[in-house]
Amino acid sequence: MTELRQVFQVPVKLLLRVVQVPRSTYYYARSHCQHEKLDDSPIIQAIDEIRQEDSKYTKKYGYRRLTKALQEHGFTVNHKRVLRLMHEHDWLCLAYNRQKRKYNSYKGIVGRIAPNRLNRRFKTDRPYQKLVTDVSEFRYGGxxxxxxxxxxxxxxxxxxxxxxxN
Structure with a gap:
């Protein structure tokens, strides 16, 4: 569009109408094509140096901790960029202390289903007429x-x- 505008010396509005491109699309593309791709090599080198330090825990750094370490080393970097670089270089750590997935043994209908005799009538006028039970699981300990x-x-x-x- 910029080249056509320079060749024909016409207003952008007319050119957009002829080419049938929305005005917002043109300005979006124009503003984003001016951004140059940032050089990731210094950040990659710094991440590699941080991961190679003496400590046995540095290879287990996640992207948040690495972002903080990079910022302490003087880099102005976003956590999303660090995460992208870690994905690209297969440096993502598996958290050694993450919570385990909750166990769930339910696999659909198992066993015999008792007939629904209460039909949501939970009130009764005499004792021992309607008795109900349920099983609850509680976990304790670390x-x-x-x-x-x-x-x-x-x-x-x-x-x-x-x-x-019971």
Missing amino acids: MSQSKRVYLEPVIDLFPGEVLAF
Whole structure:
């Protein structure tokens, strides 16, 4: 468009109408083509030096920690750029202390489904007519020593009290 404008000496508005390009597209392309690609080689070299330090933990640095280290070394760099460079050079670390995925044993319909006899009628006028139960899982301890406890109460719907539990 810039070359056509210089050749024909016409206003941009007319040229855009002839070529059938939206005005916003032209100005967007014009503003973005002027940006030159930044040279990543000094940052790549600095990341490699930081990762090669004596400490055994530096190779496990994530992009956030590396961004902070680069900023301490005097670089003005965004975390997204560091992440992109780490992707390109396969330097992403697998976090050694990340949380484990929650276990879920549900695989759809398993076993026999009891008939729905309550039909959402949870009120009753006499005790021991409607008894319900459920199983709840509780975890305690740290991530490395996680233990599970299961609670199974039997509840009478008349007073709403727990009759027994296991």
